Amino acid sequence: VTQYLADWRPYPFRIARTRLEFDLAPRATRVRSRIEFQRIGPGDLALDGAGLKTLSLAIDDQPLDLGLLPAEGGQLVIPAADLPERFTFAAEVEIDPEANTALEGLYLSGGMFCTQCEAEGFRHITWYPDRPDVMAPFEVAIRSDQPVLLSNGNPVAAGPGEAVWHDPWPKPAYLFALVAGDLRAISDRFTTLSGRSVALNVWVRPGDEPRAGYALESLVRAMRWDEQAYGREYDLDVFNIVAVDDFNMGAMENKGLNIFNSKLVLATAETATDGDYERIEGVIGHEYFHNWTGNRITCRDWFQLSLKEGLTVFRDQQFTGAMRSAAVKRIQDVQTLRARQFREDAGPLAHPPRPDSYQEINNFYTATVYEKGAEVIGMLKRLVGDDLYRKTLDLYFDRHDGQACTIEDWIKVFEDTSGRDLTQFKRWYTDAGTPRLTMAEDWRDGTLTLTFRQETAPTPGQPEKPPRVIPIALGLIGPNGDEVLPTTVLEMTEAEQSFRFQGLGARPVVSLLRGFSAPVTVAREIGVDQQALLLAHDTDACARWQAGHDLALDALVGRARGTEAGAEFGRAIAGVLDDAETDPAFAALCLSLPGEEEIATTLAAQGEIPDPDAIHAGREALARDIAAAHEPALARLCDAMADPGPYRPDAEGSGRRSLRLACLALLNRLDAGARAEALFDAAGNMTERQGALECLIAAGRDTRALADFAQRFGENRLVMDKWFMVQPLRAAPDRAVARARDLAARPDFDWKNPNRFRALIGGLAANHAAFHAADGSGYDFVAEWLMRLDPVNPQTTARMTTAFETMPRYDAGRRAHARAALQRIAALQGLSRNTREMVTRILAGL
Numbered sequence: 001v002t003q004y005l006a007d008w009r010p011y012p013f014r015i016a017r018t019r020l021e022f023d024l025a026p027r028a029t030r031v032r033s034r035i036e037f038q039r040i041g042p043g044d045l046a047l048d049g050a051g052l053k054t055l056s057l058a059i060d061d062q063p064l065d066l067g068l069l070p071a072e073g074g075q076l077v078i079p080a081a082d083l084p085e086r087f088t089f090a091a092e093v094e095i096d097p098e099a100n101t102a103l104e105g106l107y108l109s110g111g112m113f114c115t116q117c118e119a120e121g122f123r124h125i126t127w128y129p130d131r132p133d134v135m136a137p138f139e140v141a142i143r144s145d146q147p148v149l150l151s152n153g154n155p156v157a158a159g160p161g162e163a164v165w166h167d168p169w170p171k172p173a174y175l176f177a178l179v180a181g182d183l184r185a186i187s188d189r190f191t192t193l194s195g196r197s198v199a200l201n202v203w204v205r206p207g208d209e210p211r212a213g214y215a216l217e218s219l220v221r222a223m224r225w226d227e228q229a230y231g232r233e234y235d236l237d238v239f240n241i242v243a244v245d246d247f248n249m250g251a252m253e254n255k256g257l258n259i260f261n262s263k264l265v266l267a268t269a270e271t272a273t274d275g276d277y278e279r280i281e282g283v284i285g286h287e288y289f290h291n292w293t294g295n296r297i298t299c300r301d302w303f304q305l306s307l308k309e310g311l312t313v314f315r316d317q318q319f320t321g322a323m324r325s326a327a328v329k330r331i332q333d334v335q336t337l338r339a340r341q342f343r344e345d346a347g348p349l350a351h352p353p354r355p356d357s358y359q360e361i362n363n364f365y366t367a368t369v370y371e372k373g374a375e376v377i378g379m380l381k382r383l384v385g386d387d388l389y390r391k392t393l394d395l396y397f398d399r400h401d402g403q404a405c406t407i408e409d410w411i412k413v414f415e416d417t418s419g420r421d422l423t424q425f426k427r428w429y430t431d432a433g434t435p436r437l438t439m440a441e442d443w444r445d446g447t448l449t450l451t452f453r454q455e456t457a458p459t460p461g462q463p464e465k466p467p468r469v470i471p472i473a474l475g476l477i478g479p480n481g482d483e484v485l486p487t488t489v490l491e492m493t494e495a496e497q498s499f500r501f502q503g504l505g506a507r508p509v510v511s512l513l514r515g516f517s518a519p520v521t522v523a524r525e526i527g528v529d530q531q532a533l534l535l536a537h538d539t540d541a542c543a544r545w546q547a548g549h550d551l552a553l554d555a556l557v558g559r560a561r562g563t564e565a566g567a568e569f570g571r572a573i574a575g576v577l578d579d580a581e582t583d584p585a586f587a588a589l590c591l592s593l594p595g596e597e598e599i600a601t602t603l604a605a606q607g608e609i610p611d612p613d614a615i616h617a618g619r620e621a622l623a624r625d626i627a628a629a630h631e632p633a634l635a636r637l638c639d640a641m642a643d644p645g646p647y648r649p650d651a652e653g654s655g656r657r658s659l660r661l662a663c664l665a666l667l668n669r670l671d672a673g674a675r676a677e678a679l680f681d682a683a684g685n686m687t688e689r690q691g692a693l694e695c696l697i698a699a700g701r702d703t704r705a706l707a708d709f710a711q712r713f714g715e716n717r718l719v720m721d722k723w724f725m726v727q728p729l730r731a732a733p734d735r736a737v738a739r740a741r742d743l744a745a746r747p748d749f750d751w752k753n754p755n756r757f758r759a760l761i762g763g764l765a766a767n768h769a770a771f772h773a774a775d776g777s778g779y780d781f782v783a784e785w786l787m788r789l790d791p792v793n794p795q796t797t798a799r800m801t802t803a804f805e806t807m808p809r810y811d812a813g814r815r816a817h818a819r820a821a822l823q824r825i826a827a828l829q830g831l832s833r834n835t836r837e838m839v840t841r842i843l844a845g846l
């Protein structure tokens, strides 16, 4: 059944108090609930439940006939006529956490009880209005022989075998959490701006304590930053974080009890890469920031998901920018947006940040809702300016604290503080698709006229695309490299619009879309000399990186077409190498060649059918030529960037390592893995060890290193996930599928664990030329495993079907193979609603 935004109706009851009692047992957990309802509008009492064994139901302690229960997984409806103004609904149900492999609701992970309730998991725990606009204070009693018993809010009582928690802040059911297990905490205290002392705990399995320190430090930094940047303070006596091994997504912001995928908590220099550390800090921040943007102010319905996710991603991006390098963070975010969101926007799964219909809400935790949602907020901030942005957010927190809100509420605070009419701007929330911005230049008599056109291709269900408000930040760079116009923001509102810059001495080069001021693709006429000028002199890091990136892409596209393109890029690289030590992280970004997927996207945008084998071969050839042309400089840098130690996962240390590995990856094409082998053996941290291992796999010189790695880390699940991932990802395309099959046959391929499944199957899907093997073997392999996982874990299966979302751009032969594979999935008996929705949407575009 399709859900529509237009069908939302207010819930006719308010909840004064929710009381839950859990008697935990792996196969038969008893849940007793008492919910105090008060009528606030007309209508029946509708409660959600799924997979519950209902033992009793009562209104004001009068038993209800169990004949009222819906036949199968639906709503329990108690007619309005049978209900007084105020009443207590009580239920006793039994659930089976051990059988819960979908990891939604209450389940077991490594012997420990834990929950995941967003979006609609609470209905797997007991009967409840499982919708985000019904908020209540919760009191939770847990009885269990597990030593540590946690829930939301503050602890009120704990005795042997029992704990009681009280969360005074009204919250929707999706923020409920419970954890029970043999856990150890590493702890700290935090004093808020107004002097509240908060106990901080990161809970892990015994023995993992030494690996949780970075997460705890990150939490303290996040709490401090949110006070300074947004004036937001924490509001309970304790803040708990728990790491679990089996988790469908990254982490969850349950009030006062965040639950994390253990890969986003546990880290040591020996087991985690710089990227892992950065993600830990970012996600710890993200979940913490939800306490205000998500929890204190939540969503009216799930169509508004971007209200909390877009804003919270925007906040975590600012946080990481402040803790590390803002410029590098922005470039990384642009890369992710393009790789994931532009990809989504260009295919059959395109949807706006606020969709108006869905079948399964879990399929809408997407790059569009999250990352594009964050970009839209960045545009608002740019349009109103930093000071007004802060004032607007103050108003938002003030006006809507304790409420379940909509995108309209969010836009209204900006209208009220700025006096702007944001009607047209709102299209960013309601219209799917990435606008294509073209710029034409006219130069005469010291005047530069820029004419912009915007165009958005139709997306599923949205044939018409009216023009949007596009903030275009630009600067002008004179022919000698001086900036003749600092960053200026043009506000484009029409389909076509010109802007004039007068009184210029000589024709400047436009530094366009500074800071990536809008999520659009850009088409402009620009010569290689101008690109080189921007790469050398632009004052905006994003635009400077973009110039180099465009040069690289042009070369790679040329190579994929079978030409010898790349001379200009090669010359530009010389400049980057000369300058590399002043900003190693930036140089590393410039030296990392765009991936095969992006080359395919670029070719498709130019109206061509991408050939994955030609793209792969062309990219390898260009990398080899670049390496050969710059070998001495690359080798010198590779050594110069050696870690002086001790290992620090900060911007500076990780910048140096990323440059070292970028040089190594190029040199690897010349020395067949010799340098990589030396680095692998000498590696003092996982960043270097994994980087070197990836090179060895690409060079086909990996047997010893892989055995050594497995020997060292065989007992560490998270590290072995890397081992399972890098092999299908980095193996030569003609060998990767066979290799993935071998790995899948191993006894330690614990495919029911989402991290392990994503490592191997996702690793292969991310190896562009292997996944798109012309004989369809990549598609078949992935489809086979999706069919196997679907009955066990629909959420993770549905998510991974996105491997197929780019299929419309490939040739008829590949499309036929992929279509057949998807049709096999579609024909599966009992296919989940999650996967069915995804496969149907993808097939509709094929």
Ligand code: ARG
Pocket (backbone or CB within 6 Å): 116, 118, 119, 248, 249, 251, 252, 253, 286, 287, 309, 362, 365, 795
């Ligand atoms: N709200 C969580 C976050 O962004 C994501 C949890 C979504 N989980 C799910 N099963 N849909 O941090």
Ligand code: ZN
Pocket (backbone or CB within 6 Å): 286, 290, 308, 309, 312
């Ligand atoms: Zn989130």
